[in-house]
Amino acid sequence: MAVTVGEVVKVLAEWAPVSLKESWDNPGLLVGSPNEPVQKIMVTLDVMRNSVDYAVAHGVNLIVSHHPIIFSGIKALRSDTYDGDMYQKLLAHHISVYSAHTNLDSADGGVNDVLARRLGLREVTGLVPGVKETLYKVAVYVPESHSEAVRQAMAAAGAGYTGNYSDCSFTVKGDGRFKPRAGANPFIGSIGTVETVREERIETIVPQPKLPALLAAVLQVHPYEEPAYDVYPLANEGHQYAMGRVGLWPTPEPAGIVLQKIKRALKRDVLPFAGDADTMVTKVALLGGAGAGFMKLAKEAGAQLYLTGDIRYHDAQEAVKLGIVAADGGHFGTEYPVVSDLQERLRAAGRERKWAIECISDPTSRDMFHYIK
Helix, strand or coil, rough: CEEEEHHHHHHHHHCCCCCCCCCCCEEEEEECCCEECCCCCEEECCCCHHHHHHHHHCCCCCCCCCCCCCCCCCCCCCCCCHHHHHHHHHHHHHCEEEEEHHHHHHHCHHHHHHHHHHHHEEEEEEEEEEEEEEEEEEEEEEEEEHHHHHHHHHHCCCCCEEEECCCCCCEEEEEEEECCCCCCCCCCHHHHEEEEEEEEEEEEEEEHHHHHHHHHHHHHHCCCCCCCCEEEEEEEEEEECCCCCCCCEEEEEHHHHHHHHHHCCCCCCCCEEEEECCEECCCCCCCEECCCHHHHHHHHHCCCCEEECCCHHHHHHHHHHHCCEEEECCCCHCCCHHHEEEEEEEEHHHHCCCCCEEECCCCCCCCCCCCCC
8 A cells, every 4th residue: 555754654653752852852754745655764873975875776765763864943955065965865856854863762662662672671660751641531422323433443543541451441321412404414313303312422541642543533433424522631640751761680790791791782892881890780771872961860770780872981980989880882872773673663564554665774874983993
């Protein structure tokens, strides 16, 4: 089945809602149009000139990146600059770019969950508290003959999740009354006559990002020309998202051994660290990308080792003072694992929806740093 950029973006936004982004960030569809057709998707960490040239040469229609290709306002579009040359090529070849950055860092199943799985952490929780989900109650009034179809549509759209429970709803039965007026095309009843129908009021809860999809799903299966429904914001606290993760290391081991395993898991040539290599590690904290500023939170969470990227000299001093081992897996190294995960998730989404797409990872993607051995 043919698919558009907008349809792929809708799936990506469900996985990593833009509402989870940090205030300074700029995720979203940054180049192109939601109406452009897609046959080939390329997932990458960074959009660089090599990435764009590869996309052009190999018929890529949509690039999905972690780091945004545009962070702030553009004051000039010149093809004789590095960025300008990329933008020109992307637009000339109808290649769209969608970026999921800090929203993917905080999302369940995002950058940090992928990294935690790569390391084999258990009993994983969040490190840096972030956005709390806003919940809504939705009540739909439907004739009894169609109540089950509406319930199923609500659940399929992501409503009715509470902790480890799904498909949660509450039903009240009663009488619905209405009078079709001139111009109406009623499913039940006649023009000018008050009709009484046995109906069900189906209540469920839904997080804010899924509310539009829920309402669309209800309207699609509801038999009435003008369905009646109520939407209420709730004071109940929804899911707590978080940047970074904390989890138990599979087997208590000295930090030196743990660091060797992390180095192999991330396929790093080197793994700089600060602290005592003899420290016994039972719990590890991590934050993909630049997370040196959260070392104290890692210590307070009970971690003996903290993995992140972009650790500076004075950050290393802070780690020693706190008594925690701080490992610098690199900005690229700690975030790159999400690329293959996103690729597989997009492939699975395509199969499920019968999209006629191919999804690849960027073979030109490289760490910005090189090491002389």
